[in-house]
Amino acid sequence: MNNIIWSNGHKVKFEDIIDADNCYLFDSKGNRLTDLESGVWCTSVGHNNKRINQVICAQINKISHTGFCYCHPQLETTAGKLLAITGIHRGKCEFLCSGSEAVEYGMRLSRAVSNRPLALAFSDAYFGAYGDAAAKDGQRWHIFNRLECSCSKPDEGCVGECQEFAKIPFDDIGFFVFEPGSSSGLVRFPSTRLISKIVTRLQKQGGFVFCNEITTGMGRTGKWFGFQHYDLIPAMVAVGKGLGNGYPVSAVIAADSVLDRLEKTPFVFAQSHQNDPLGAVIANEVIDLIEHDKLLDACRQIGQYLLSRLASLAGPESPLKAVRGRGLMLALIFENQASVIFEKLIEKGFILNKRPQIEVLRLDPPLTITKEIADQFLTALEEVFKEVTL
Numbered sequence: 281m282n283n284i285i286w287s288n289g290h291k292v293k294f295e296d297i298i299d300a301d302n303c304y305l306f307d308s309k310g311n312r313l314t315d316l317e318s319g320v321w322c323t324s325v326g327h328n329n330k331r332i333n334q335v336i337c338a339q340i341n342k343i344s345h346t347g348f349c350y351c352h353p354q355l356e357t358t359a360g361k362l363l364a365i366t367g368i369h370r371g372k373c374e375f376l377c378s379g380s381e382a383v384e385y386g387m388r389l390s391r392a393v394s395n396r397p398l399a400l401a402f403s404d405a406y407f408g409a410y411g412d413a414a415a416k417d418g419q420r421w422h423i424f425n426r427l428e429c430s431c432s433k434p435d436e437g438c439v440g441e442c443q444e445f446a447k448i449p450f451d452d453i454g455f456f457v458f459e460p461g462s463s464s465g466l467v468r469f470p471s472t473r474l475i476s477k478i479v480t481r482l483q484k485q486g487g488f489v490f491c492n493e494i495t496t497g498m499g500r501t502g503k504w505f506g507f508q509h510y511d512l513i514p515a516m517v518a519v520g521k522g523l524g525n526g527y528p529v530s531a532v533i534a535a536d537s538v539l540d541r542l543e544k545t546p547f548v549f550a551q552s553h554q555n556d557p558l559g560a561v562i563a564n565e566v567i568d569l570i571e572h573d574k575l576l577d578a579c580r581q582i583g584q585y586l587l588s589r590l591a592s593l594a595g596p597e598s599p600l601k602a603v604r605g606r607g608l609m610l611a612l613i614f615e616n617q618a619s620v621i622f623e624k625l626i627e628k629g630f631i632l633n634k635r636p637q638i639e640v641l642r643l644d645p646p647l648t649i650t651k652e653i654a655d656q657f658l659t660a661l662e663e664v665f666k667e668v669t670l
């Protein structure tokens with residue numbers, strides 16, 4: 281470990297992890313851990329998935345990386361599938377590596393075609409590690425705090441009937457970057473009323489919606505994409521994380537309505553691993569696997585099971601005060617014991633996600649989590665609750 285920089289601010293808590301199977305991780309001493317975070321929300325179809333491994337091996341025995349000037353038939357196939365599952369029937373797709381990169385690419389493309397100075401986003405949205413979106417500066421952004429307005433409803437936030445909403449300068453806004461469920465924030469899902477109001481206003485003056493589906497995509501919320509819980513078709517979608525099941529591939533899907541505008545505006549974005557066949561092959565297999573194994577249904581069912589079992593553990597006498605979630609994107613809300621419960625769960629071998637200073641534990645397991653694994657976690661959680669005093 282002496283040779284590695286850990287610049288993400290997280291402390292390494294475990295022995296070296298050397299093997300895995302679906303939700304389970306195995307350390308160098310043979311201990312088993314249960315990963316209920318899918319790495320960093322990436323292993324949508326489980327760690328060490330044999331079908332994914334097979335296509336990786338087959339492809340790397342042919343070609344992994346091509347270059348700017350070559351195509352590969354798999355790119356067309358996977359792009360076609362992404363267009364179909366996003367519902368953007370007339371459009372195109374570009375493959376990249378990380379979520380940050382896909383969001384940044386989408387942002388630059390949006391800026392290139394937008395004829396208005398501002399972009400709209402919610403204050404609890406996270407867009408990536410760098411670039412335009414990460415900066416969210418006031419010159420180019422209108423940041424709307426939907427969680428602290430006068431019409432805010434519990435768990436929904438703003439419903440679009442307040443002064444703050446009325447102040448959104450729609451005439452200056454070219455596009456709305458919509459993360460349909462604040463994953464890096466507090467796992468809150470914006471109200472359908474608010475989103476309809478924004479989309480209607482935006483589209484009336486020629487604006488468009490760019491959905492950031494890095495976390496909420498690829499079945500995480502029980503539909504292919506988080507925006508599909510709302511009444512809208514985006515002009516652009518960024519997908520990452522679960523698309524590669526742990527392999528770094530992301531994609532931007534853009535409708536012709538956006539791309540047509542580029543004919544008048546030069547747009548160049550070049551990096552080494554653009555439209556690489558290996559990433560596209562993996563993404564293709566992830567999509568097929570989610571479809572073939574009916575993992576969207578499984579996600580909804582097991583998500584609902586977890587949500588209702590967790591809700592039954594919550595209450596005034598319990599350290600757990602509330603739960604919320606959509607599909608397999610769940611948040612456990614505590615008053616002041618999230619850290620101690622998080623540590624005790626780790627001692628029992630269960631990995632959730634905890635952010636500093638926030639009394640929330642997040643749960644984003646692979647869509648392939650079984651009821652047996654869910655029950656093992658619930659049993660461990662009940663044991664932990666008995667150990668902590670209120």
Ligand SMILES: Cc1ncc(COP(=O)(O)O)c(C=O)c1O
Pocket residue numbers: 378379380381383406407408409459463464492494495520521
């Ligand atoms: C909503 C959202 N967008 C973008 C990103 C950036 O993705 P990546 O870390 O793969 O660059 C993340 C990462 O957590 C995210 O949650």
